[in-house]
Amino acid sequence: MSEYLLLPLAALPFPDIDPVIVTIGPLAIHWYGLGYIVGILFGWWYAKRLVANPRLWPPSGAPMRPEDIDDFLVWAAIGIVAGGRLGYVLFYDFARYIQNPLDIVAIWQGGMSFHGGLLGTILAMILFSRSRGINTWSLFDVIAAGTPPALGLVRVANFINSELWGRPTEMPWGVVFPNGGPLPRHPSQLYEALLEGLVLFLVLRLLTHRALKLKTPRFVGGAFICGYGLVRIFIELFREPDVQLGYLAGGWLTMGMVLSLPMVLIGLWGMATAKPTPSA
Numbered sequence: 001m002s003e004y005l006l007l008p009l010a011a012l013p014f015p016d017i018d019p020v021i022v023t024i025g026p027l028a029i030h031w032y033g034l035g036y037i038v039g040i041l042f043g044w045w046y047a048k049r050l051v052a053n054p055r056l057w058p059p060s061g062a063p064m065r066p067e068d069i070d071d072f073l074v075w076a077a078i079g080i081v082a083g084g085r086l087g088y089v090l091f092y093d094f095a096r097y098i099q100n101p102l103d104i105v106a107i108w109q110g111g112m113s114f115h116g117g118l119l120g121t122i123l124a125m126i127l128f129s130r131s132r133g134i135n136t137w138s139l140f141d142v143i144a145a146g147t148p149p150a151l152g153l154v155r156v157a158n159f160i161n162s163e164l165w166g167r168p169t170e171m172p173w174g175v176v177f178p179n180g181g182p183l184p185r186h187p188s189q190l191y192e193a194l195l196e197g198l199v200l201f202l203v204l205r206l207l208t209h210r211a212l213k214l215k216t217p218r219f220v221g222g223a224f225i226c227g228y229g230l231v232r233i234f235i236e237l238f239r240e241p242d243v244q245l246g247y248l249a250g251g252w253l254t255m256g257m258v259l260s261l262p263m264v265l266i267g268l269w270g271m272a273t274a275k276p277t278p279s280a
Helices: 031-051 067-093 094-099 103-104 114-130 136-145 148-160 188-209 219-235 253-275
Strands: 020-024 029-030
Touching: 020 031, 029 031, 031 067, 031 094, 031 136, 031 148, 067 114, 067 136, 094 103, 114 136, 114 253, 136 188, 148 188, 188 219, 219 253
Parallel strands: none
Antiparallel strands: 020 029
């Protein structure tokens, strides 16, 4: 049967949104880059709000000051960009970049890995917290709580860029992407934006403000790691794998699943072993 028989009676056309917001001389501002910038700034603002709210912390107070979050902003940005780029190179397209090593620094061409960015940010948190005498797990909790909106914004930018689209679908909300062939596909970027960006943020918000889990170092961070891993594994069922990798292990496993499964296990460990901070 021809694959074109998968075409439904109606499919959504791809919206005509220019990936470039504005061009000023040689400078082009992209939605993708703006998503990163707004996401990082929101995480910075939100983390400061958490640290400054005494209700969320044990009687001894927060283990860091809002000024520490100000200083960590640069560390976080470096960890996200450097880790995200190196993660993409190592996990997703190593053969290409080993042949063209100068392309590694050409981040404007695209190619960022969440898992790499996460590892880069974790390393930045470890180094920064040790330099300031801050509880590393608490810093991880605070940063994790404000991270989902950034993930959601970047996924929306992926949609605007017509990249990382989903597998062919017969669902009426399938989208015909301009570079995805004639078949309507799952808008998997928007699925991720909803689950990673909004739903995960609300879950963490309940943990920080209702369950007061910032008093239990490592729990919120563990919930974020586990939650993202579960969402990513689920979304990989709808997302087209990277063309240079394809499917692994007999045609159903993807690199995103492989990298996310350890996150689920580590997140469960973090939540199961977290202990409340002793009262002063």
